[in-house]
Amino acid sequence: MTNPVIQVEGLRCSYGDFEAVRGVDFEVAQGELFGLLGTNGAGKTTTMEAVEGLRKATQGTVRVLGSDPLTDRGVVRPRIGIMLQDSGFPGDLTVAEMVAFWQATSSRASDAASAIEALDLAHRRDVRIKQLSGGERRRLDLLLATLGKPEVLFLDEPTTGLDPESRLRVWEVVRGLLAEGTTVVLTTHYLEEAESLAERIAIMHAGRIAVSGRVSDVLARQPARIGFDVPAGFDVGVLPMLRGDVVHEPSGRVEVRTGELQRDLGELLDWARGDGRVLTGLRANHASLEDVFHAVRADEKVMSR
Numbered sequence: 001m002t003n004p005v006i007q008v009e010g011l012r013c014s015y016g017d018f019e020a021v022r023g024v025d026f027e028v029a030q031g032e033l034f035g036l037l038g039t040n041g042a043g044k045t046t047t048m049e050a051v052e053g054l055r056k057a058t059q060g061t062v063r064v065l066g067s068d069p070l071t072d073r074g075v076v077r078p079r080i081g082i083m084l085q086d087s088g089f090p091g092d093l094t095v096a097e098m099v100a101f102w103q104a105t106s107s108r109a110s111d112a113a114s115a116i117e118a119l120d121l122a123h124r125r126d127v128r129i130k131q132l133s134g135g136e137r138r139r140l141d142l143l144l145a146t147l148g149k150p151e152v153l154f155l156d157e158p159t160t161g162l163d164p165e166s167r168l169r170v171w172e173v174v175r176g177l178l179a180e181g182t183t184v185v186l187t188t189h190y191l192e193e194a195e196s197l198a199e200r201i202a203i204m205h206a207g208r209i210a211v212s213g214r215v216s217d218v219l220a221r222q223p224a225r226i227g228f229d230v231p232a233g234f235d236v237g238v239l240p241m242l243r244g245d246v247v248h249e250p251s252g253r254v255e256v257r258t259g260e261l262q263r264d265l266g267e268l269l270d271w272a273r274g275d276g277r278v279l280t281g282l283r284a285n286h287a288s289l290e291d292v293f294h295a296v297r298a299d300e301k302v303m304s305r
């Protein structure tokens with residue numbers, strides 16, 4: 001990668017004797033959205049905190065915009081925006097007061113009124129923060145993280161607790177920032193969010209990166225699925241030689257996992273046509289990130305045996 005905005009090499013972080021991050025490497029290019037995903041307790045937040053300059057690494061190097069975010073905090077902090085999982089803003093201030101306060105601390109604040117509008121908080125301007133709903137508070141967190149027009153934006157589970165409409169609104173704001181060239185690092189438990197927004201992802205498990213790459217490449221490495229229903233008593237032995245694993249569920253559903261989706265689907269359809277059979281409930285899908293997650297967990301079970 002030429003001129004990465006973020007470089008993380010051999011990152012390790014410990015809490016006392018417990019090593020939460022065990023050698024993590026990744027780079028993020030200017031203007032891309034990098035998704036850091038993982039199982040619970042995988043070390044995503046700890047990694048994010050080290051990259052944000054909020055936590056000292058026990059080993060390894062971190063560079064953000066060419067500088068160490070911890071030791072060169074004064075240089076890096078004004079150029080980045082951070083949306084933490086729990087921002088802890090003073091509950092007695094109103095939305096408008098908090099935004100004005102935040103704007104005063106930033107050397108290059110953007111237009112607060114349009115930012116409030118974009119995140120659908122205009123009607124809550126005079127409401128105290130402690131009286132906002134969880135979703136409204138999350139949208140205020142995003143507003144404040146982006147107010148200083150950051151070059152790099154860190155979003156730690158930005159849409160947790162948001163209803164579907166608010167989530168789409170947040171995605172719209174994030175897409176707008178990407179279009180303006182902002183670099184974004186996102187952690188999320190919503191896989192469709194990562195699939196929709198991220199160009200590249202890393203999936204962490206137990207302190208390490210288990211899988212990483214462009215979303216399309218990560219998905220292509222997993223088998224695709226073909227599913228259809230068959231009548232009671234159907235003998236799956238009469239199906240054409242599909243190359244994937246075939247599972248015949250008691251419900252009458254047949255699920256095939258295959259690395260040769262086009263070829264196997266073609267053979268299945270040829271067989272059905274020749275046999276005069278209608279394949280009810282037919283579906284063919286590429287792997288989803290959920291499949292990748294299951295594979296990461298399954299690998300761990302194999303390794304821990």
Ligand SMILES: Nc1ncnc2c1ncn2[C@@H]1O[C@H](COP(=O)(O)OP(=O)(O)OP(=O)(O)O)[C@@H](O)[C@H]1O
Pocket residue numbers: 015018020038039040041042043044045046047
């Ligand atoms: N302050 C702390 N003291 C001790 N252990 C901690 C502390 N903070 C986190 N941990 C542990 O470090 C590991 C990584 O935690 P971290 O919060 O980075 O994971 P995560 O991937 O963000 O998890 P989640 O998805 O559940 O939020 C977990 O096992 C967690 O229990």
